[in-house]
Amino acid sequence: MKKICMDECEKQGSLMDKNHVLSVRELNLAAKQLIEGGLPLLWVRGEISNFVSAASGHWYFSLKDEQAQVRCVMFRHKSQYLEFKPSNGMQVEVLALATLYEARGDFQLTLEKMRPAGLGALYEAFEHLKNKLEAEGLFDAGRKRDLPLLPKQIGIVTSPQAAALRDVLRTLANRMPNVPVLLYPTPVQGEGAAQKIAQAIRLASQRAECDVLIVCRGGGSIEDLWAFNEEVVARAIAASHIPVVSGVGHETDFTIADFVADLRAATPTAAAQAVVPDKQELRQRLAQHRQRLVRAVARRFEQGMQQVDFLQHRLVHPAQRIRQQGERLEALQQRMRFAHDHAMQRQQGRWSMLWHRLRGARPNLARLQEQQSNLARRLNGAMLQTLDRHDARLTALRQHLQLLDPKQVLARGYSMVRDVQGNIVVSSDSLELGEKLDITFAQGGVHAVVQEKHEPNSD
Structure with a gap:
């Protein structure tokens, strides 16, 4: 670290020297360090022009106003989280770091975030609420519920005058016309719309009249869709006892309600398609299951017939089975008789051998008595000799001890x-x-x- 600091000091000293000749790379590197060290991360507003989306996923464009322009780059790992696609002529606000691309000496902005101009406060409120609810776990996939396969009744929370309602009803009628639909009317735009939407969701949850609930409206600007970004709506969806499908706006529109709902549909029509299956698809699936069931029954019947044939070959007539068992019993009797005779002969031979061994081991009592008398005499003599020897030794030890x-x-x-x-x-x-x-x-x-x-x- 000390060596690096010394090197930097030496470089700064050499740059300050007016006689020192810089290479182009050294010049660009020095300018890069001055720009990046002097300018913090900042917000810049302007109009997009010359927008290019590279195959790598990086975005390159110019940000301009009436008097100047600056090159911008937004790399893929940042742009992939953007919820809208920039285009030429769009007024935007970007959070960027000023830098210099030293290979070409181009001054540029490296973007961290981007939002449409004039909507900064709304986007900040959107991000703040999104982060808050996500930290509470309201977006977790584990708390989201599966939709019923065949709902008995479907609830819709939207405005009766909304075009989205007509799209949803038409789609439901085409796919499953016999499923009843219950509308919970509420304004979806304007002052107080969020509270009324939340009240309609809570009412549907309390009545429990439906198996699934669609919350929808058509597309519009972020201000038009803002009621679905309010916390009161998100809390009502999270507390609902009925699975909720959010179909708000178009495919590129994302709201807080989308993240909290059990399922997010890209459009109101897609929401209707998600809650009920298509009757034609059901018929096809039923036909496929019927064919599979018929084939399975046929295979099971064939397997049963093969098993019957196999068992029939193994089946023996009772008379033949009795005859076989009698032959086997007779063979076992012969083997038992032979084994018994053999065991008796072997046992008799063993008894005869033990009898001869016992007779050979019978003792001669007279000779043993004579041997006992001789041993008694020898034992008495040995005892007397031992006593005399110990008395003599004891006398010698007594005399030695006295000395x-x-x-x-x-x-x-x-x-x-x-x-x-x-x-x-x-x-x-x-x-x-x-x-x-x-x-x-x-x-x-x-x-x-x-x-x-x-x-x-x-x-």
Whole structure:
């Protein structure tokens, strides 16, 4: 990091030097850094001209007013989220970063967002409410409900004078004319329209007269469709107990109601097509299911006939089965008789062998008694010899112990000297003058104090 800062300082210093000759790339790079560092992200308003949509999905155009123009680029990862398609002559407001394309030295704006001019406040309110409801989970796919396959009654929330109502009714009549339709009339534009739309949705949910509810109106400007961007309508759709289909505006129009509804249809006609199946398609599907059912029954019948043939080949006449079982029983009896005879012969042979072994193992009692008498005599003699040997050894040990007895040594005139700790004193080197000693004689003892020491080798 320190090296990079030093390099930047050196570059700035070299640019400030009037004698330094810059390359074109260095000049463009310096201008790029000055522009991007000096201008923040900002909103710019103007008219679109020379609009080009590249195959890559990037948009290139010029933004101009009466006195100037500037090149603009909006890359695909930003433009794909735009809810309208820009065109030449359209007045727009763009949120962009001023930059310089150094390869050609072109000053341009790199766009982050775009909105029609004059509708900035509405779009900001739209985005704010959209982000709020999305954070609450009202747009989650998990809370959206499936539409009934064959609704018994369909509810419509729209204006009775709306062209969208005629389109919806005509589509429903063409696709499924026998399904009744219930209209919840409400204005879809103007002051107070949002509250009345929400009230109609809540009324339909409370009455529960319909299996599915269509909320629709025709196309128009963002101001015309704004009632469907109000929070009160979004809350009413989210709280509805009936699945709601939103068919507001044209294909390119998106409202908050579209995101909250269980299904968003591109147009009111598409909403009508979504809630009921086409009777012709149903007939075709029924015919297909009938053909599949007939083929399945035929296959099952054929499989049953094959299974009957197979079982018929396996079926045996009862007399033949009894004869087979009798032959098998006779064979088993012969095998059992042979096994029994063989087992008896083998057992008799084993008993005979054990009898001979038992007779051979019978003991000679007279010889065993004589051996027992001899062993008793030998045991008595050995015991006497052992006792004599141990008595002699005990006498020798007693005499040896008497010789080692310290009292015998003391009886010959010797004495035993201990210090105050009870240790035997064998040398005067370990004694100090005035130290107390304990002297033991053959009979009795005395306590003494060292008054004089002699060297061990002195006379």
